[in-house]
Amino acid sequence: MPGASRVPPYRSRALLDPRGVLADFGVTVAEGMRISVHDSTSEVRYLVVPMRPAGTEGLDEAALAALVTRDAMIGTGLAVAVAEVGGTA
Amino acid sequence: MNGAADLGGMMGFGPVQPEPEGVHFHAEWERRALTPNLAIGATRRGNIDMSRHARESLHPADRLTSSYYPIWVEGLERLLVDSGLVGAAELVAGRASTPGVPVPVLSAERVWAVLAAGSPHARRAKAPAQFAVGDHVRTRAINPTGHTRLPRYARGRSGVVERVHGVHVFPDAHAHGAGEQPQWLYTVRFGGRELWGDGADADLTVAVDARECHLEGPQQLSLT
Numbered sequence: 001m002p003g004a005s006r007v008p009p010y011r012s013r014a015l016l017d018p019r020g021v022l023a024d025f026g027v028t029v030a031e032g033m034r035i036s037v038h039d040s041t042s043e044v045r046y047l048v049v050p051m052r053p054a055g056t057e058g059l060d061e062a063a064l065a066a067l068v069t070r071d072a073m074i075g076t077g078l079a080v081a082v083a084e085v086g087g088t089a
Numbered sequence: 090m091n092g093a094a095d096l097g098g099m100m101g102f103g104p105v106q107p108e109p110e111g112v113h114f115h116a117e118w119e120r121r122a123l124t125p126n127l128a129i130g131a132t133r134r135g136n137i138d139m140s141r142h143a144r145e146s147l148h149p150a151d152r153l154t155s156s157y158y159p160i161w162v163e164g165l166e167r168l169l170v171d172s173g174l175v176g177a178a179e180l181v182a183g184r185a186s187t188p189g190v191p192v193p194v195l196s197a198e199r200v201w202a203v204l205a206a207g208s209p210h211a212r213r214a215k216a217p218a219q220f221a222v223g224d225h226v227r228t229r230a231i232n233p234t235g236h237t238r239l240p241r242y243a244r245g246r247s248g249v250v251e252r253v254h255g256v257h258v259f260p261d262a263h264a265h266g267a268g269e270q271p272q273w274l275y276t277v278r279f280g281g282r283e284l285w286g287d288g289a290d291a292d293l294t295v296a297v298d299a300r301e302c303h304l305e306g307p308q309q310l311s312l313t
Contacts, residue, residue, distance in 0.1 A: 013100075016095050016285055029292075033292060034294070040297060041238040042210070042257060
């Protein structure tokens, strides 16, 4: 688990102000987009499947995997846009 | 217990400082602080819930001013003494002064196999689940002095059962050597305003995993 998510600034505010915590990670969540927080209070573990970026139709598995970051897998970031990795859609 | 590990909703810690990918430890000793916390499970004198309780039992002033791995080290020291594996004087001296308690030991060559096997907390159900997906439930307003994983912000709150996970080890008992006492485990989702009031983000919902004995159905609610 990355360091930022173990510390009090994250753990205290992720439940009350997740929009603000995501802003700390450089992620802007549009008004009206639902924010679902899951406080992991058991031994059940979860994986976040990142939202598919626009313009990725037709990309193969390897090309899609290149868009996935650590933060996208833990819910503190989005998969990077195709343009950011120089891919073509 | 209402300890300093239960931070949800607390304010004043400042912004999150994201770290680059690939940074796992900030010093070599942090790597070594993690391993004995895993190894103590093999001795059967400790378990994950006892470790959590040891860490949440640190004095709030110490807990809140310590970084992550010092908390793990201090929690482990407490657990080693409480479980009788290490004497308090031995801990201070930094070496053993008694022969030691014979316990199963995790050998280096078995580490990966043990970690890969995991330690599932699911158990066989002996009674049907009291609640189903979609049920409206309320968490109990408990304040136990012992371990619980029901966070303070989610006590006495109304939510909806989102998932039924089966029967799992009950941390409130397991942390205190009272056996596993397995309980039905549910994911319960709450509206942001139910937890945080009218000023909360309208787009927010929060879910916790909660044990059956911490939940009551609407028909069980009363004002007495």
